[in-house]
Amino acid sequence: MPFKRTEDEVVAHVPLDIPVTITVTEAKGISATIDLAERLAAHGYHVNPHLPARQIGSEAELVDIVNRMLANGIDRAFIVAGDAKEPAGDYDSALKLIQALDHMGRPLSDIGVSGYPEGHAHISDADLDTALRTKTPYAARIVTQMCFDATTIARWADATAQRGITVPVIVGLPGPVSRQKLVRIAGGIGLGQSARFLQKQQGLLRKFLTPGGFTPDGLLRKLAALPTASAGNIQGLRIFTFNEIAGTEEWRRNLAASLPGALGEPCPPAQRVSAQ
Structure with missing residues (x-):
């Protein structure tokens, strides 16, 4: 998240060989995300900013965002609808945002879209399937929302592939973050956005309230052991750091050493491991 010390x-x-995804908060807006993306790109990182459609007010604003990205060598984005109650434009x-970029001549060569292994609280499974089918022809990867059951993730990835969607699946995985850290992050992104985040991530909330809290190692080991994972086009991870960056990177390195191959290889290419 584009906070002061990020x-x-x-x-x-x-x-530098780990790509970095930067989310957008309603409190700070898209500009803060693009500012940070520019600075990290200048350091040599492969940067992947979120572009939430409902927070972009006009075609002119979209053109300005894209021009800023391209001027700094950033041609990747993770495109979501966003949680804003009303669209700004x-x-x-x-x-619709992906189609607008298509009309601009596809200036971004690498676009990620969302996948929902456990469904969505406010969108039917049929509508989710339709949306995924219409977005994936433009997409380089599908990044899943966080899910805490390896079998559910693998089955969803397999079912997606069986429907003819062969875009690589990148599994969204929370890093080893504490309850206290999550509470601080929720406060920092604004009350409305954090409430909607927790509403969408009830599994995360339950895990954090369980004695002992959540550790991602078991989920990842189960996922890596499932024979269905490769058949379902699972090709990498996006690790949600919640800005616990030092601890998450230490965890990632330790796990990579103890579980060879499960975390993929350094990037590029994009379909491996990224930190958010």
């Missing part, structure tokens, strides 16, 4: 923390702890869905 740049320093990334530079101090994250290797005409882009009320990820698909």
Whole structure:
């Protein structure tokens, strides 16, 4: 997240061959995300900013964002609808923003879109399937929302592949973050956005309230052991750091040493491991 110390923390702890995804908060807006993306790109990182469609007010604003990105060698983005209650302009869905970029001549060569192994609280499974089918022709990867059951993730990835969607699946995985850290992050992103985040991530909330808290190692080991994972086009991870950057990177390195191959290989290419 584009907080005050994020740049320093990334530079101090994250290797340049690990791509970095930068989310958008409603409190700070898209500009803060693009500012940080520019600075990290200048350090040599492969940067992947979020572009939430519902927070982009006009075509002119979209052109300005894209021009800033391209001027700094950034041609990747993770495109989501975003959680804003009302769209700021005409882009009320990820698909509309992707189509707008298509009309601009596809200036971004690498686009990621969302996948929902456990469904969505406010969108039917049929509508999710339709949205995924219409977005994936433009996409380089599908990044899943956080899910805490390896079998559910693998089955969803397999079912997606069986429907003819062969875009690589990148599994969204929370890093080893504490309950206290999550509470601080929730406060920093604004009350409305944090409430919606927790509403969407009820599994995360339950895990954090369980004695002992959540550790991602078991989930990843189960996922790596499932024979269905490769058949479902699972090709990498996006690790949600919640800005616990130093601790997450230490965990990632230790796990990579103890579980060879499960965390992929350094990037590029994009379909491996990224930190958010």
